[in-house]
Amino acid sequence: MxxxxxxxxxxxxxxxxxxxxxxxxxxxxxxxxxxxxxxxxxxxxxxxxxxxxxxxxxxxxxxxxxxxxxxxxLGTSWVSGQPVRPDVLSALGTSLSLMGASLAVAVLLAAALSLRTLRAGARQRGAAYERPRAGAVAAALAALPEFLLAAVFATVFAVQLGWFPALGWGSAQQLVLPALAMGIPAGALLGRLLDDALPGAFAERWVATCVASGLRPARIAGYALRRVLPPLLEQFGFVVVGLTGGAVAVETLFAVPGLGGTALSAALAQDLPVLQACVLLLLVLGLAVGAAVRAARRALLGPALDAGALPALVRPRPARPARAIGWTAAVLGTALAAVVVAGLLRDPLAVDAAARLAGPSGAHPLGTDALGRDVLARLGHGAARTALAAVGVAAVTLAAGVAVGVLTRWTEGLREVANALPPVIAGLIVAGIAGPGQLGAAAAVAVVAWAPLAAHTAGLYEEERAAAHLEGAVALGAGRWHLLRHHVLPGVLPPVVRHAVLRIPALALALASLGFLGLGAGPPAPEWGRMLSENMPYAERAPWAVLAPAAALACVGVLAVLLAALRPRARTAR
Structure with missing residues (x-):
């Protein structure tokens, strides 16, 4: 505390x-x-x-x-001169309502993505863990930008079909589109993590015993969920807090008066009392969610952690489908690399006023944007600023997350506080101190992006330390570093590395959003996120200008998951 x-x-x-x-x-x-x-x-x-x-x-x-x-x-606003408390509490209530609806969408999607693995595993069909069932689908959905989904939903379901309101807040209909835009990427991430953990539970011996004893598959699936949920509960908590304070783009697009948008507006206007109140409420929410997650983990695991009676999860190696995954990753990576190289051979800053919003042609294979600039050229030159920067940040956050996650008792509060701070607010603080730029934006994202990986590491590390096989290693004279390197980390690192790879598209989007706010590389530098933001108003007239960077981000997400699936999983049964 x-x-x-x-x-x-x-x-x-x-x-x-x-x-x-x-x-x-x-x-x-x-x-x-x-x-x-x-x-x-x-x-x-x-x-x-x-x-x-x-x-x-x-x-x-x-x-x-x-x-x-x-x-x-909570003070008085420097800009409006009005008390801060009523407006901030109203914004918190709005954000909590939107978070609840988004969380329902996320949970339903996560359940749908892992349902096939649950069914097959409960019936002891080997295909349940021979290959990732939801990996590519979840990666593609998780890589879709929230503001892109929000813009598409608003254009199709609000403007063209008229099923839902396009703007405003206060009715149940106005809640649907923002909740879908925020809940789909979050649910894809949770579903991928759950689908990645379930095969280890179904490969344990107790499942075969349950099947032989005639237990119903639904009951076996429930036991498997209880087995894998404890280390993933903190990710669930991070999603809850992120859906509350990190929904700035969606709140802005749908004119939702939420807490994230209020904090961003206060930071841009340097209205310090409002910004302090928003950050304080987000921190309180993050600490409350963290306490709830710890209580839930203790309820699920019971005394197993203290008694050292918790077996380590089996991590089965992918079998026959590994070659198919390798070929798919090679084809997708080659295609993406070819597009990037073709774009690098073109000028991303050349403006052709006569070819504004021109469709794909021989001169412009992917069309042009609103200024007449070649989309292919900007896509290729923006890869370094978006994808490579995201990979670098992912490597830094992976190292920091593993190092901090091992220190479980001393870093829980730091993880919860870091997760409660939205990346946009962190970017504003870092940019205000160090000045805007690509390096400052990367530092701002890294400041908060390590927390989910540290939480995942801490959950797995705690369970590995409670595994019964460690007692035998200690009895044989194994020291602390030997236990860490040969018994604990082999069960922790593979799923955490796959988690870090899965977050690369999200990091790319976070960097792009900071660049769009003027906190990253300044215009007219090409960047995939800026391409989406600049061309969003012309999505109906020139969809190619939006689909190109969106498809590139989705390809990066799918490729990341496929490459992670090729990594040798830690070990079979001890």
Whole structure:
């Protein structure tokens, strides 16, 4: 509990010091937001500083905010001059409602993606774990950008078919499209992780005993779910918090007054009281979800962790389908590489005003965008800024996540606090301190992206340490490092590595969203996320300009899962 309090206080301290850490004058931003036609004279800026307390210094300002917080007062907005509490609590209620609906979609999709493995495994059919059932489908769905799904759903189901409202909030119909846009990628991620863990449970001896005893397949499937859920519960918690504070793009597109959009608007306007209140509520939510996850894990595992009676999951190796997976990955990778190389041979900045939004042709195989720039060229040159940067960030977060996850007792609070901070807010803080740029955007994403991998590592590490076979190794004289290298990490690293690979498309989207907000590489540098954002208004007239980067991101996701499936799984039964 102490570590959680210290981590949360550190984040709030950095947010509170943001006006003194950034390279801009908050008084100018506040003056422009309040009085757009008023000149930023020295006297006007001095009045703003005196009114907001900026002239008192950071220590007194933070002390006053902490004192008000103890009395239940979240302060007064610097921009509107209104109390912060009513608006922020209303935004929290909206985000929680949207999160609940999105979570229902995610759970249903995750269950559908893993249903075939559950059925086959419960009946002891070997095909249940010979190859990944939901890998390619889940990867493609997880790689789809939330704002792209939101734009497609709004265009098709709201504008063209008129089934649902396109904007607004307050009715059940207005909840459907945002929930689908947010729940589908989250459900695909959960479904892929669940489908990856189930084969290990079905390969254990107790399943064969249950089948021989005549237990119903549904009951066996329930036991398998209980076996694999504990290390995945923290990922479920991370999805819950991410659906609450990380839905900035979807909230903006559908005009949903949620907490993520409120925090982003406050950060851009440097409205410190509103930003502090939003971050505080997100941190409280993250800590509450973390406590619920820990209680659920303890209820599922019972005394097995303490008694050392928990067997390690079997990790069966892929059999015959590995060659088919290898060929599929090779073909897909070759096709993607060919498109990238063909794009690199073209000029991504050349503008042809006469060919604006031109369809695919011999001169422009993938068409042109709204400025007449070649989509193929921008796709090829944007691969380095999007895909390669995401791979680099994934490698860094994998190393950090494994290292931090091994220290389970001392890093739980830090993981929960890092996950509660949306990447966009982290990007604004990092960019405000270090300035915008590709390196700053990558650092901002890495600051929060390690938390899910650390949680996955911690869950598996805790179960591996409680496995009965470790007692035999200790009795034979094995030391701590020998146990870690030869008994614990072989059961932890393979699923965590596959998890890290599965997150590469999400990291690419996070980098792209920061670039779209002006916190990454500046325009006109090509970037897949920026290509989506720039061409979204023309999706109905020129769908090729949107489909090209979306297909590239989906291909990266599918290729990542196929490559992860080729990795040798850790071990068979001990």
């Amino acid at each position: 102490f570590g959680r309090a210290v981590s949360a206080a550190g984040v709030l301290l950095v947010v509170g010091l943001l006006p003194w850490l950034t390279r801009t004058d908050p008084a100018r931003t506040i003056l422009h937001a309040r009085y757009a036609d008023r000149a930023p004279t020295a006297s006007a800026l001095a009045d703003i500083r005196a009114e907001t307390g900026l002239d008192e210094g950071p220590v007194r300002l933070l002390g006053r905010w902490a004192g008000d917080l103890a009395r239940g007062d």
